[in-house]
Amino acid sequence: MSDLMTCMPFSQLMNWVLKEHNTKGTVFGIHRPYVADQTKTMEIFGRKLETAIGPAAGPNSQLAQNIVASYYAGSRFFELKTVQKMDGAELAACVNKPCIKADDECYNCEWSTELYVPQAQNEYIKAWFLLSVIAKEFGLGSMDGFQFNISVGYDLAGIKTPKIDGFIENMKEAKDTECFQECKKYLMEHIQDFKNVTAEDVESISSQICNSATISTLHGCPPQEIESIAEYLLTEKGMHTFIKCNPTLLGYDYARKTMDDMGYDYVAFGSFHFEDDLQYTDAVPMLERLQKLAEEKTLEFGVKITNTFPVDVKAGELPSEEMYMSGKSLYALSMTVASNLSRDFGGKLRIAYSGGADYFNIDKIVGCGIWPVTMATNLLKPGGYQRLQQIAQKLEAQGYQPFTGVDVAALQKAVEEAKSDRHHVKSAKLPQSRKSAEAVPLVGCYTAPCEDTCPIHQDIVTYVKLAGEGKMDEAFQVILDKNALPFITGTICAHACMGACTRNFYETPVQIRDTKLAAATAGYSAGLAALKVTGDCGKNVAVVGGGPAGMAAAYYLARAGAKVTLFEKRELLGGVVRYIIPDFRIADEAIDKDVSLLLKLGVDIQTGKEIADVAQLRESYDAVVLAVGACEPGTLRLEAGETMNALDFLEKFNRENGQVAVGKNVVVVGGGNTAMDTARAAKKTAGVENVYLVYRRTKRYMPADEEELLLAVEDGVEFRELLAPVKLEAGQLTCKKMVLGEVDASGRRSVTETEEEVQIPADTVIVAVGEKVPTEYYKNCGLAVDERGRVKVDSKTLESGIAGVYVIGDGLYGPAVVVKGMANAKAAAEAIVGAEVSTLCGQPSDKSAIYEKKGVLAEPCSDRPESSRCLGCATVCENCVDVCPNRANVSIKVPELEMAQVIHVDYMCNECGNCNSFCPYASAPYQGKFTLFANEADMADSKNDGFAVLDKETCRSKVRYLGNEFEWAPGADTALVGGLEMIIQTVCREYDYLLDI
Template identity: 50%
Template sequence: MSDKMRVISFEKILTMITEELKERGSIFGIHQGKFYRNKSGKSIELFGEKLTSPLGPAAGPNSQLTQNIVASYLTGSRFIELKTVQIIDGEDLPVAKPCIRAEDECYNVEWSTELRVPDAYDEYIKAWFLLHVLMKELKLSEERDFMFNMSVGYDLEGIKSPKIDAYIEGMRNASNTAVWKECREVLLNNINSFTNFTKEDLDKISPVVCPSITLSTLHGCPPQEIERISEYLLKEKNLHTFIKMNPTLLGEKFVRDTFDAMGYDYVVLNGHHFVNDLQYSDAIAMLKRLKVVAGKLNLEIGVKLTNTLPVKIDNGELPGEEMYMSGRSLFPLSITLASRLSKDFDGDLQISYSGGADYFNIDKILATGIQPITVATTILKPGGYERITQMAEKVEGELKGGFAGINTELLDKLAKECINDKHHVKDLRTVDSRKLSLELPTYDCATAPCTIGCPINQQIPEYVALVGDKKYDEAFAVIANDNTAPAITGSICNHNCQYKCTRLDYDESVSIRDMKKIAVLNSQDKFIENVKVSEIKSGKKVAVIGAGPAGMATALFLRRNGVDVTVMDRKEKPYGVIEYVIPEFRISSEMIKKDFELVKSHGVEFKFGVNENFNIDELKKAYDYVVLAIGAWKPGSVSLKEGSEKAVNAIQFLETHKAKKGDMNLGKHVCVIGGGDVAMDCARAAKRVAGVETVSIVYRRTKKFMPADREEIQLALADGVLFKELLSPVAIKDGILVCDEMVLGDKDASGRRSPVATGNTVELDADTVIFAVGEKVDSEILEKNAIELDAKGFAKVNNTCETSISNVYVAGDMKKGPATIVKAIADGKTVAKDILAKEGLSNDFEKKVISVDQKTIYSRKGILKDAINSEKEAERCLSCNNICELCVDVCPNRANIMIEVEGDFVSSHQIVHIDGMCNECGNCGIFCPYKGNPYKDKITAFWNEEDFVDSTNKGFLIINKDKGLCKVRTENGEIVDYTIGEENVVSKQMKSVIKSCLEKYSYML
């Protein structure tokens, strides 16, 4: 494919809108339920015009094409900041692709419109007409309640050029332009097809499209040039003018310190921009002079805050050397600059705001007196344009007419508080990527990333929905199908699922683990009471050595499917480390007992207090299968220059702490060496010991690079644990822990920055030092039983966990070292499946199909909402396995569409890519949960042969619609001629997609 966007005629785009609305109740994928109507009657006033919403798209990817602007308006945008035009345009404008990466904070490498300026002009005029039509036809407003604001760059010479001058003049009065006349004629010819839009409405459409302009200059533009351009726009063009300003005005130190404090320390700044860009004092002086000029002309002059921030491309995020940052990380900079400027003008400076605005702060920005507010990054994320509706509805009641000055105290307060606001600091989304290690399917791609991310593939959307409906028994049955330790994992699972949750790209993950715990507390006991023990279906017996999560899982899965199982363990109770080591404040004994009762209830036999010096040959005389599921109890070690013997092992410490209920003598000062979850447990446990005054976690990197779960780190901080970062212990002597001071160097193979010694040392008071550096598996047990080991001392196993000895398996920690509880359960399922298959027994792992209300799921799209600690959390679940369509949501150009098909599909919903509407920005690939890019990997509908030939995408081109003639590039890349209905030429799936497109969606072709 190519990145050429094909201009759509006004008549064609009008047809697309009316047909889609009639057939599907949507326009460019925007559902009618998200069309915005102001119900309060309140408005803001800008340049003498009333707007029923203060919001709109910032000049960028969401205001480049007619359909972008239409989608923005439908969802609540009333201030449309058109994408910037400049003298270099079209094919002469070098834009590297992909050009957008909005995974968290957003980066882009694009500049102005990618169209030729005359084509961009036509797009804007077509949109101008369509908004008037939709306003009346859909009864969104009786009178025009929106305005366009043009944006131009980058220097005075270019702005005065005939091309840009014609553009500006055409926006000031479009009545004599060809596109204006074309749009009027098309609407006149179709006037009888409308219900509410009349010829009188058409005649009232004003040719004055833009009475205002935003000046966007290049980085490094001299202040004298900015002032000259502004005076030109005011005096010569009689336009209300906003001057776009850069966050570099704040100075490099402020920006660097802010990013470091908020967790964006990895952002690499370009120092020369802070030197060469407009300086703050020059900006103040210039604006004061321009306010005088504008006042004499009865025009408004203001600032657009802010431009994106240029930063270095350090990790190949996008092609090139420099990219431009926007989004939530930019908010503290933009709002601080707004605050400083407002103070210097005593609140009398009009600000058009952009820079990290979203649902969580939009009301706070508006409350300061700032208006209008434009957004970009938030609507490039899942939910897309439909996020605007929620924002518009949130602020509707706060609209207060014209600009009346800015409340500088309130704005200053907002600027200070946002530094610690969870919606802006990096910690809210520390996950690098939600991507699954799966290729994007051509068809049937809807999937729940949480389920795939879960090692035991629990049906998470299903049980979350059931908990939300308070159907606890049904929810627990779904959980127990795959999970043999629901109470334990509902309390302390490391929740891999939550790191894949789509909500991370909205706000924060659904609290999946908490929803499981709700089901557990309400239903597990009842479930256990009603368990019917399965009959023994096999004459074979299984011995499981180790009653940890892996052993218990293996046993339960086998026993409930008809196999006789005995579990043996050296301890007197099951669940090993969970029972004996993990502190009670993290998981209660009651919750552990629930899971033991669950396993027992299925008929599993137990032998506790058994000597683990077993002999496999002896075991195999009594048992047909042996599963080794012994935990990692062997202490790890750290080599110090002096005093290693004085340190306490983490597992030993925690086991003693739990057994003695914290009745220990640790002294006043405790240091814990390590950065994992066990280190957090040790530190929090030590804080609860009488006499302990300080507990410090000592780690050679920074907190950001600790392997511990973010939640565990936050809990440790809340308990008052101190974090001593960038320290590497070297000796313990006389109650002192001596550490080398470190700095972070280059990245190592793990992607983390390597700690490098500075040559300085730091001494910490340490009456007790605890090593939490990982436990090991005792491989001697395997060795003495003649099980083949790999180079690391682990058993060599196949993909069913079977060792070199037939019918002998390893699972859990014993397989590859310390693992998570849920991975141990996954091993148990794998082993059980293999044994059942060998015995010719079926298993009961079949998933339960639960129907969902699609209308409810669609209504949740675009709705941001903080996590809720109750069953209501289910309302935040997007049920991605039923409806995904993220690639549809996030495409600014609406180039990915959902179609409904019949045929050999799992789902009737399939994705088709419209080549002519795509510019290869790459945004859909960022948010698609699979490896791959929808704009390359989904079936593509082409509009002309040139684009078909220029592409490698599988897809089709309609040659003759009446005869059903097509040219098709098949899934294997073969190009064939195909006639609708013809057999054995294309796949059944491709055949169904083409047929559906022709019969139901021909307006898109």
């Protein structure tokens, strides 16, 4: 596919907007418009402004449709994408694609417009007309309630070239441009297409598009050059002028320390740009001179804070050596620049802002007297442009104040708050990929990542929805269909589902585990009463091991009609969960409730029975399921001194209610969840004063779940990172100091041992380095094992080499989360029963309700159910639609199909790659979705499956499908599947404005 965008003619844009709005109720895929309160406007540059927000110069302000989508959602101040003398194909050759990665903090390696400057000018003129018209036609605000701000760069010589000079002059006065005249002519000739816009309204559209400019300079631009550009724009062009400032004004040491303290220690940057860029001591007097000059010219002058921050590519984030960081990680730095300048100018320097602005901080920024505020990263995340509506409404409720100065004290307070604000600091653990292993399908791609990630694929969206409606009994029934241990998993599940939740791209995942436990607790009595055997398999099955995996296997088998005997060597069921996991994490009562489900289903539970002879047991049962756990202790050998095993310690801790003699100083070695449990339990053990957790890497690279790690920190565990234990002598643990190496492509850093030693007080060293599978037990049972001592099984059924003997749980591949053991149990049970042991309980969500939530940031709150935050991704995903700045991924409603379908529009795409970050599938929508091409030539320039409509009246099209190219028309006998045929016909019939290019 080509990465060159095609600019749509004004006629297509206008027709598209009107037809989509009137037939679909949306504009460029934006569902909810912002209607400005025209009694609450402000003024800047001598012109009215209805809101103080809009897109920053970047991917969201490059094309006319981007600007329209932004306006419809709430923008009124538009910082147009930067123009410079290098443009078009010459510039495109310098920009590697993909060029945007915005899944957390944002990185990009693109800068100014990829269009030719005359094309960019025309896009801005077309957008000017479109906004003027839809403001009146759709009742969104005043026809003159918005402003455009041009961004120009990067040196004075370039700005003075005829190309850029002509651009500036035409943006100041556009009436003689061909594009302005064409737009106006089209509107006058089609005035009958409008309900509210009149010919007088069209005549009233101002030709003076822009009277302000923001100067963008490259890193390393001398202060004299920056000042000369500003002087030129103020004196020669008579434009209100802002200068973009860089975070490098703060100095390397401050920036490095701030980034490290906020958790961005892995972001690599050197001191070069800090030394080469404009220095703060030069900036202040320069800005003072320009401020005075602007006053003499009766023009407004200020700074735009801030430009993006250059960092090194270390983990293959983008195909470049250097990239630019923005978003949440830039907020504290940008606000500090604003604070420093405001302090030194007594609050009298005008500041426009961009750098991590979003719903959670917009009131603080504007409340300090800093506006307009533009954003890019925020709009590149799920919800996309729609996020602007909530922000605009928040500012409208806050009320606008004319600029009288910046509140220096409030700004400094905001800076300090930013450094610890959870919305801006980096999480303790680097987020894992939220993508599945599957390629995005051409038809019906909507999927719920939470359900896909869950090993037993619970119907999460459905039970969260039912719980939100107060239907706890029904929610619990849905949970019980697939989940054999609702109380255990509702209490201690590692909740991979929440890690995959799309809400992570908004703020905080839906609290799925808590909702499960609430539904289980409220629905327990009714659920237990209703629980019954639903199958009739009639098999006699023995389950060996009464831990979570064994309990789950007994549940699934018994419900399917098997006669199940469960053998457990201890006195009570629950295994590791009951005997090892500290009781402050899960109470016995929760485990007992899950046991009661087995009793209700008729499971014969025989405790105090250890099974050593599986062959003999197999003679009495149709099948045997071994769920014996990873019971061989992991070890760590020291040069001197003895250690205690973590599981032994935890079992004693539970059995003796924390009365374990381990001394005052305890060292826990390890970085997994068991290590966190051990450290927390040690902290609660009688007589213990200090607990040190030693790990050879840093917290970020520990395998423990972030939640468990943070709980350990909260309990007062002292983390001693980058240490490797050597010996324990005389109450001191000697450790070698380690250093982290470079980041590899996976994002993990290597580690190297140094000669430097560190000593830690240690009365007891507890080792939590992972348990091992019971290899000898398997051998004694006659089961074949691999070179790692793991029993050999069929990967799907988990049946061993002995027919009818299945192996599940931690004893299969090693310690894992509870729900993984349940997935093993379900697989083995289905193999034994010969049928599914659960049903499909999923219910579609209300589509209109989902669209109401899109783009709305909302933290969990006790006043509302979590269903109010669930985005119902299995019914409506459309992440790729949300996050595409160019609107190149389009959702279409195909009458014959239940789900809306997403197609990719090739001529609108520049291969920025942003949709790849947020698609839950392994592939990128801009490459993997069925693609609409403008013509056959564009199709030939691509490898995508897709179509080019040759005759929209008959739907005759050139199609590529599964690598084969052919002509297709309705009724043609081709290999094209029905869903794709319907998509093509729907585009021709109901989305024909896509074909007018």
